[in-house]
Amino acid sequence: MLMVVCSNLRRPGHVGAASAMRNLNWMISGGYRPPIQALSRQYVQAPEARPVADERFPASQQDRKDIATQTVRSGQPKDLSPPPSTSPLSPPMSDRNADPALDVGPGVEVPYNIDWIFPRLRNPTRFWYVASQFVISAVGIFSKIVLMFLNKPRVYNKERLVKLISKRPQGVPLLTVSNHYSCFDDPGLWGCLPLGVVCNTYKIRWSMAAHDICFTNRRHSLFFMFGKCIPVVRGIGVYQEAINLCIEKAALGHWIHVFPEGKVNMEKEELRLKWGVGRIIYESPKIPIILPMWHEGMDELLPNVEPYVIQRGKKVTLNVGEPLDLNDFILDLKKRQVPEPTARKLITDKIQEAFRDLRAETEKLHRERN
Numbered sequence: 001m002l003m004v005v006c007s008n009l010r011r012p013g014h015v016g017a018a019s020a021m022r023n024l025n026w027m028i029s030g031g032y033r034p035p036i037q038a039l040s041r042q043y044v045q046a047p048e049a050r051p052v053a054d055e056r057f058p059a060s061q062q063d064r065k066d067i068a069t070q071t072v073r074s075g076q077p078k079d080l081s082p083p084p085s086t087s088p089l090s091p092p093m094s095d096r097n098a099d100p101a102l103d104v105g106p107g108v109e110v111p112y113n114i115d116w117i118f119p120r121l122r123n124p125t126r127f128w129y130v131a132s133q134f135v136i137s138a139v140g141i142f143s144k145i146v147l148m149f150l151n152k153p154r155v156y157n158k159e160r161l162v163k164l165i166s167k168r169p170q171g172v173p174l175l176t177v178s179n180h181y182s183c184f185d186d187p188g189l190w191g192c193l194p195l196g197v198v199c200n201t202y203k204i205r206w207s208m209a210a211h212d213i214c215f216t217n218r219r220h221s222l223f224f225m226f227g228k229c230i231p232v233v234r235g236i237g238v239y240q241e242a243i244n245l246c247i248e249k250a251a252l253g254h255w256i257h258v259f260p261e262g263k264v265n266m267e268k269e270e271l272r273l274k275w276g277v278g279r280i281i282y283e284s285p286k287i288p289i290i291l292p293m294w295h296e297g298m299d300e301l302l303p304n305v306e307p308y309v310i311q312r313g314k315k316v317t318l319n320v321g322e323p324l325d326l327n328d329f330i331l332d333l334k335k336r337q338v339p340e341p342t343a344r345k346l347i348t349d350k351i352q353e354a355f356r357d358l359r360a361e362t363e364k365l366h367r368e369r370n
Contacts, residue, residue, distance in 0.1 A: 108235040112216050117225050118241050122248065128226070132201040135226040139187050140198035146184075147191030150312045151301055155192045156365065157320040164289055164323070165197055165255055173250035173288035176205065177277060177351055178295060179359070180259035181268065184302035184310070187227075189295060189318060201228065205257040206249050208232040208242050234262060238276045238344070250284040260351060266304045273352050278344030282330060290324040292351065294358040296366035315369055319362040324354055 232242035260273035
């Protein structure tokens with residue numbers, strides 16, 4: 001449906017949009033053939049993005065910032081491959097059961113080869129930005145219409161989110177985390193943002209999307225790729241290209257949104273959060289601003305049952321929490337050389353604790369509206 005909206009929003013006579021659509025149609029119709037690589041290729045490390053100055057620290061304290069964030073100032077890329085096990089007491093992890101020489105673990109099906117997507121997300125071309133701007137604008141307008149005009153949203157502490165997106169210190173990444181109750185959570189929730197944000201490919205978030213849902217063929221892959229979605233293979237653990245790419249985008253100071261539950265939580269139970277978010281925070285060259293959010297009502301706006309039709313007049317509540325200040329906590333973990341698997345679990349546990357308090361508060365606010 002979003003692809004239909006995108007195609008209908010093209011304005012005749014707009015040279016940039018028309019040119020972008022001609023190129024996009026050429027790619028979709030078969031003129032573009034992405035390279036096909038073997039699924040069971042050897043793990044290839046992604047290069048680290050170039051460092052950007054962190055304005056949270058004055059020039060006299062840049063050495064302290066480097067210790068806290070482990071920024072690599074040499075020209076060598078940071079090693080993002082799985083570290084060797086240093087402690088027999090490391091917590092058990094599903095990713096340890098996968099063959100480290102393969103990109104996919106046992107029992108994980110990859111319906112469509114996604115290897116060609118990562119280089120294009122890692123090094124976007126001018127055409128990529130044009131096509132991305134078109135898709136982001138179309139989806140942003142659609143999300144705003146659905147959320148703000150067809151339903152009844154109420155956003156608490158919205159100014160906090162908008163300020164961190166648009167006015168945070170240069171080079172400092174933003175990591176938002178929220179619960180996942182509906183397939184329309186992203187992009188639907190961003191409909192509450194100003195048009196200058198939700199329709200701007202340079203400001204809108206990067207987000208991970210399931211490879212077996214959003215990247216099942218070339219058409220869908222192009223659409224979600226231009227929508228700044230990163231294909232994540234669920235079931236192979238935290239050492240995969242999707243997490244690597246999130247770390248690189250954090251190094252550039254971008255906004256990344258993560259659903260740490262790892263799936264649409266239809267039962268609304270308290271799930272153990274996935275440790276990939278802990279790895280992004282711990283291994284990011286700059287410690288990101290961590291902003292937790294909780295929402296209620298999105299599963300009524302788009303129910304998780306067939307026929308999966310967007311509803312009208314539903315109450316949606318979004319509560320933006322206080323940023324989590326984990327700088328000293330992460331600095332202490334690195335100073336004590338805590339094993340990475342343990343460190344990322346401890347960081348994820350901090351987010352889980354924040355979720356508990358924020359969930360109780362948001363559920364109360366949502367009930368009071370009824």
